Amino acid sequence: MNKRKSYVYKxxxxxxxAIVISSCSSDDDEDDLGNWVDKSVFDGSPRSxxxxxxxxxxxxxxxxxxxxxYLASFWAYDIEGDxxxxxxxxxxxxxxxxxxxxxxxxxxxxxxxxxxxxxTDFYSYNAxxxxxxxxxxxxxxxxxxxxxxxxxxxxxxxGYDGENDRKDFWKYNPGTDTWTELVGFGGNxxxxxxxxxxxxxxxxxxxxxxxVYLDDFWVFDPTTESWTKKLDLDEEDDxxxxxxxxxxxxxxxxxxxxxxxxxxxxxxxxxYDPATDEWEQKTSFEGATRQDAIAxxxxxxxxxxxxxxxSLYLDDLDEFFPQDEYEEED
Amino acid sequence: xxxxxxxxxxxxxxxxxxxxxxxxxxxxxxxxxNFHSKVVDLNDGYGYQIMRGExxxxxxxxxxxxxxxxxxxxxxxxxxxxxxxxxxLEDGKxxxxxxxxxxxxxxxxxxxx
Numbered sequence: 001m002n003k004r005k006s007y008v009y010k011x012x013x014x015x016x017x018a019i020v021i022s023s024c025s026s027d028d029d030e031d032d033l034g035n036w037v038d039k040s041v042f043d044g045s046p047r048s049x050x051x052x053x054x055x056x057x058x059x060x061x062x063x064x065x066x067x068x069x070y071l072a073s074f075w076a077y078d079i080e081g082d083x084x085x086x087x088x089x090x091x092x093x094x095x096x097x098x099x100x101x102x103x104x105x106x107x108x109x110x111x112x113x114x115x116x117x118x119x120t121d122f123y124s125y126n127a128x129x130x131x132x133x134x135x136x137x138x139x140x141x142x143x144x145x146x147x148x149x150x151x152x153x154x155x156x157x158x159g160y161d162g163e164n165d166r167k168d169f170w171k172y173n174p175g176t177d178t179w180t181e182l183v184g185f186g187g188n189x190x191x192x193x194x195x196x197x198x199x200x201x202x203x204x205x206x207x208x209x210x211x212v213y214l215d216d217f218w219v220f221d222p223t224t225e226s227w228t229k230k231l232d233l234d235e236e237d238d239x240x241x242x243x244x245x246x247x248x249x250x251x252x253x254x255x256x257x258x259x260x261x262x263x264x265x266x267x268x269x270x271x272y273d274p275a276t277d278e279w280e281q282k283t284s285f286e287g288a289t290r291q292d293a294i295a296x297x298x299x300x301x302x303x304x305x306x307x308x309x310x311s312l313y314l315d316d317l318d319e320f321f322p323q324d325e326y327e328e329e330d
Numbered sequence: 331x332x333x334x335x336x337x338x339x340x341x342x343x344x345x346x347x348x349x350x351x352x353x354x355x356x357x358x359x360x361x362x363x364n365f366h367s368k369v370v371d372l373n374d375g376y377g378y379q380i381m382r383g384e385x386x387x388x389x390x391x392x393x394x395x396x397x398x399x400x401x402x403x404x405x406x407x408x409x410x411x412x413x414x415x416x417x418x419l420e421d422g423k424x425x426x427x428x429x430x431x432x433x434x435x436x437x438x439x440x441x442x443x
Binding site: 085088 | 429
């Protein structure tokens, strides 16, 4: 009995130590540019693996997992006013690891995982009327896929179907409410990859498959629907871009990959310059390290929040100013 | 037995260190200052604001969770809903309102969309 108790103490002690060490380990790159400003609202609204999209100056996020329950509630963050509103509940089964994207002012959320099964169903959200409509389902269920809207169409690909990681891509046509398979992605199968879109071109990288963090990096041109390989994410010796469950976003013509998972949650941030195909490290995310977070961007401002580190679920939101000097006190 | 005591001591010391570290790093403005709510008259119905100090943190012009843009029918319904959100936040819980919360408060479920 005592022996068993002492194991409990040992494990508790080690867990505490791990928390403290991880919360102290963020300040090893003080020369990198970029500042983070805390915009947190909810101390106690933890959720990770949420999905969402940004329409004009409002970031929408919903579904997700809080450590106990899969969630269906759906929220809007007003970027100008810096406040939240709870919107119409997501009408499908509560889930996490879904994809979210925007096409021409309409939001879309679908696929994901409900705790038992990977899912195929998809829904569109009309922000003007605050209503959801079920649309055509994906042909194959998956979670931790990537999804992006560009040039009037939606694209969903990669992910995990419950047995295998995938590399197939599907194109959604909102005019006809149909999905068609899109061939030509030359990368490996993977889950939990990241995308960002700069000047109409969507860049895809990171992700993991069979425990290997992938180093290939691709650009998709929606006008020709073709993929082109870019320099690998480990092209330079000092690059450390590879990871999974990261967030990707675009700001002022640069792409960013932030936070995520690399044998544990990380908070590092890398900036991609499409003109040179090169990466530069920025100031690490100021909040706790996290994976499965979300980014809202209206093109000129960006906010990162939610997510988790280990089993601790996080809710705080930070605004990122990539060209500013780092200040600790904001 | 001795090793149990040792681990107890180690854990207590550790907790003290963590607590001290947390207090030392506390931001100057207390983020958990009191939440309060304010009902908003929207002419053809009611909504509410959840405030922390002077700052609006949640602005709810429509009944949360419901599809469409249904406003609260009465000031009283908006007020008791806002109070439930404040009590959740004060308990350190998520401010999410479930349909079951709204049913408990007898919030009208007539949806006009």
